[in-house]
Amino acid sequence: MASFKGYKRKDGSTGVRNYIAVLPTVGCVNVAAQKIATQIDDAVPFLHHQGCTQLSPDIDIVERVLAGIAKNPNVKSVLLVSLGCESVTAEKVKKSISQHKDVDLVRFQELGGLKETVSKGVKKIKEMSKDAEEERTEAEVDDLVIGVKCGASDTTSGIASNPAIGKTVDNIIEMGGTVIFGETTEVLGAEHILTKRAVNENVKKKIYDKVDEMEERAADFGVDMRGGQPTEGNIKGGLTTIEDKSLGAIVKSGTKPINGVLEYGERPDKKGLYFMDSPGREMEFMTGVASAGSQIILFSTGIGAPQGFPISPVIKVTGNKHTYENLNEHMDVDVSNIIEGKETTGEAGKRVFEGLLEVASGKKVKAENVGYDDSGVNSDIYTRGPVI
Amino acid sequence: MSQKAHLINTRDNVAVAVEDIYPGEKIVVDKDRKIEIKIKDKIKYGHKFSLKDMSSGEPIIKYGEEIGEATKKIEKGEHVHVHNVESRRGRGDLK
Numbered sequence A: 001m002a003s004f005k006g007y008k009r010k011d012g013s014t015g016v017r018n019y020i021a022v023l024p025t026v027g028c029v030n031v032a033a034q035k036i037a038t039q040i041d042d043a044v045p046f047l048h049h050q051g052c053t054q055l056s057p058d059i060d061i062v063e064r065v066l067a068g069i070a071k072n073p074n075v076k077s078v079l080l081v082s083l084g085c086e087s088v089t090a091e092k093v094k095k096s097i098s099q100h101k102d103v104d105l106v107r108f109q110e111l112g113g114l115k116e117t118v119s120k121g122v123k124k125i126k127e128m129s130k131d132a133e134e135e136r137t138e139a140e141v142d143d144l145v146i147g148v149k150c151g152a153s154d155t156t157s158g159i160a161s162n163p164a165i166g167k168t169v170d171n172i173i174e175m176g177g178t179v180i181f182g183e184t185t186e187v188l189g190a191e192h193i194l195t196k197r198a199v200n201e202n203v204k205k206k207i208y209d210k211v212d213e214m215e216e217r218a219a220d221f222g223v224d225m226r227g228g229q230p231t232e233g234n235i236k237g238g239l240t241t242i243e244d245k246s247l248g249a250i251v252k253s254g255t256k257p258i259n260g261v262l263e264y265g266e267r268p269d270k271k272g273l274y275f276m277d278s279p280g281r282e283m284e285f286m287t288g289v290a291s292a293g294s295q296i297i298l299f300s301t302g303i304g305a306p307q308g309f310p311i312s313p314v315i316k317v318t319g320n321k322h323t324y325e326n327l328n329e330h331m332d333v334d335v336s337n338i339i340e341g342k343e344t345t346g347e348a349g350k351r352v353f354e355g356l357l358e359v360a361s362g363k364k365v366k367a368e369n370v371g372y373d374d375s376g377v378n379s380d381i382y383t384r385g386p387v388i
Numbered sequence B: 001m002s003q004k005a006h007l008i009n010t011r012d013n014v015a016v017a018v019e020d021i022y023p024g025e026k027i028v029v030d031k032d033r034k035i036e037i038k039i040k041d042k043i044k045y046g047h048k049f050s051l052k053d054m055s056s057g058e059p060i061i062k063y064g065e066e067i068g069e070a071t072k073k074i075e076k077g078e079h080v081h082v083h084n085v086e087s088r089r090g091r092g093d094l095k
Helices: A027-038 A056-071 A090-098 A114-131 A155-174 A191-197 A201-220 A232-236 A242-253 A282-291 A321-326 A345-360 A366-370
Strands: A003-008 A019-024 A043-045 A075-082 A102-107 A137-140 A145-151 A178-181 A258-262 A272-276 A296-301 A314-318 B014-017 B026-030 B035-038 B048-050 B059-062 B065-070
Touching (some): A027 A043, A145 A242, A155 A178, A155 A272, A155 A314, A155 A345, A282 A296
Parallel strands (some): A145 A178
Antiparallel strands (some): A003 A137, B059 B065
16 A cells, blocks of 8 residues: 555545645735745645635635635645635634634734734734644555646646556545546546446536536636637647547546535545536646645646646646656656657556655655746636626 | 557547658558558547547547537548537637
8 A cells, every 4th residue: 555654634645745824815915925924834825816805705605615625635724814804704714724723813903013913913923823743654545635737738737647647646635545637627528438437327417517617607707618628729729629638627627426516625535536616727627626635636747837836736737748848847756758659648647646645655746846836826716706 | 470559449540650650651540450550641549540530510429428519521541630620618728
């Protein structure tokens, strides 16, 4: 049985990193959260631009995601930074977190501004984190929740990196772990194929419903998501039909049954493979799967997407040899051997899996090494309604 | 020697060119099963060619799944694309 060394949490989860999360409950106090985090080793701010002047369904999402990020196994303790007049109810978020983690709260307006908030925030973090686990101990693959994503794709993504990650996903599921994929727009045209893997009729219906809802939202803007797919550029590149394009993306979810459909940022209640209703844009997608508890994100890229994520390390896998060499500062795993016929997809997938266990045990990914995982730049919460 | 085409799934009836391939070239697609295809058209990088003779209406299989159906007879080694394949789900250059 493959294993790794991680940080055991009181709630039974296992972290692969050991962060103190500093969470602003509204974008207005991002600066305060950032300044607090820079004064403490291990502290990481999770910056975003939401939490106020939004309708209640969106505020619910923001509250769910703030709590989700706080509960991520990579987080040992949490400081919430509230402005005071925002729509998010900081106390409610704190209460939800407190069953899982040590959590405290500072209020910016009540404390009289930045200086006091930073000094009080730093003091609270120092008091809070004393009994957190600081040693890594043996953990099993079934403790892992892995997010899967592709971005800046090219022809090699559908041939090499997505199929390789699909094999890795199968490995993780076979060992009792959990994997979350999503990007609802990418399912379009292949939903009839994806739903064959749904564990039951309910899950099947939910996948169809989420695709329908996404298409309806686009239609409200006068855009037909299905028409014009694949694009002229896709056709020129060799993609023939919408199924051809979508299968190239969803192949990264492997071949195992889909246990359930998650709302954006929602934590799965069991192990196995899950589909999350989510956008494809990097910062919102990665926030969604991190909120669902992903300790690591596997990211397939062709042309080369550089971004990491502040809470969960992101492993960049590419099948494009030129990208691996040209953007070597940002690429973690080269699977171009598949295209050259020197390695099978299964062998490459196993290599990605082994690399993932090293990252789980503490090996830094490129984005962590070069500092491309800064919060605020690489994170945001996905909301849907009008901003008031 | 590096390969010129890649078979994604052993159930597939098309392979993807991983570099430009020219008519008359003989391409080994699957070393284990010794599938050798004589190419009939120019197949650009990323494009597909047929691994068998197909009749009109036959499903095109890639990733082990149906990506569309042949709209006419397709011979082994022929370019498989929008000119001879149609989706049952929609295609970008059709209104």
